[in-house]
Amino acid sequence: MTQCILVSGANGFVGNAMCKQAVHYGICVKGATRVRVEVPSCIESFEVGDINGSTAWTHVLRDVNVVIHLAARVHVMKDSEADPLTAFRAVNVDGTLNLARQAAVAGVKRFVFVSSVKVNGEFTAPGRAFTEADAPMPQDAYGQSKHEAEQGLRQLSSDMGMEVVIIRPPLVYGLGVKANFATLMHAVQRGWPLPLGSVHNQRSLVALSNLVDFIVTCITHPQAANQTFLVSDGQDLSTAELVRGLAQAAGVPARLLPVPVWALQAGASLLGKGDVVQRLCGNLQIDASKARSVLGWVPPVSVEEGLRRSMLI
Structure with a gap:
């Protein structure tokens, strides 16, 4: 068949x-x-x-x-x-x-x-x-x-x-992404100053192209049967590094203000936006080595290329 x-x-x-x-x-x-x-x-x-x-x-x-x-x-x-x-x-x-x-x-x-x-x-x-x-x-x-x-x-x-x-998957980004990631992209493109220069967290992401490639691998790979996988780009970023990467992809300067994380959290709590700042400042890392060891899968797209494709809007 x-x-x-x-x-x-x-x-x-x-x-x-x-x-x-x-x-x-x-x-x-x-x-x-x-x-x-x-x-x-x-x-x-x-x-x-x-x-x-x-x-x-x-x-x-x-x-x-x-x-x-x-x-x-x-x-x-x-x-x-x-x-x-x-x-x-x-x-x-x-x-x-x-x-x-x-x-x-x-x-x-x-x-x-x-x-x-x-x-x-x-x-x-x-x-x-x-x-x-x-x-x-x-x-x-x-x-x-x-x-x-x-x-x-x-x-x-x-x-x-x-x-x-x-x-x-963790957060998926790429052409047509919406929600908070799209808001961040648009802010970077417009050159808005962002108070994220002192955020040195680590977060795993996965480019749309990488996630789709992994799903395609799982369609037929015999070793994928009855398995659970975490999948990512394999390169974790701080929020500040993400902003710099988006700015580079868009060909604009990254305007990052070194506001202390505690000040961001305090201001966000007053505005009822604590969850948003918690996600911007917190760590969320995944170990995707099982996908490599069991399936031999390697992300075909780098973080830099993934961010560039996201900015094609």
Whole structure:
């Protein structure tokens, strides 16, 4: 049978790039979206409606060998839901396991689940990176829902024999990135002075191109079956170094003010922005050496090139 994959969330930041890259490698691609939206013209697209425990997937899964599950209720800083965990579970747990069960029944060989480093936790101690062997410690409803989905997938794999690959990326950046990373990019491009010159933390990131390349590796690599991987660029950056890298990519000077971290934290607390500053100043490092040792995977794109591609806007 010709290799054919299903990409859920095909219109998303990662999904769009995933579809294009898979087609580039000669893989047959089906793309699933919640509503009818524009997706890469090179793929066969399906509108499946809301993704939850009752979504029908049988017609989409016909002749599919591998599912790449990207669709999710994503993390937001200020959630308007009265019960965020229930809302996250409906999509990220029930929706994921419903698709996985139908995939197993349809004869899909492998289910690749893009989870999140938030399953491990929010921050690391200086010099201490997360690994796949660490006990999960999700700190919010999003991370908890991803953790529960991972647990359910492992049990389903044991019960039904379908191979499962779990990937936990940190912050993903690239062309079309949104949220806080996009805000930081625009501030750098506009030459705004940023009070981040004294932030000497260390954070792991992954370029969109690197994440997609790793997912492609996990489609067929025999050693990926039933494994969990953390993935990153392999070069951690402080927030100040990230700003300098973005400025270099944009061809503008980096305007960094050496404001003490304690002053940033105090000001942010007064403004109710403590979470934002905590993420800008805290450490979150991952050890992605398992991807190299088990799969022989090396990030094809450097941090510098990844930042340059992000700035092509």
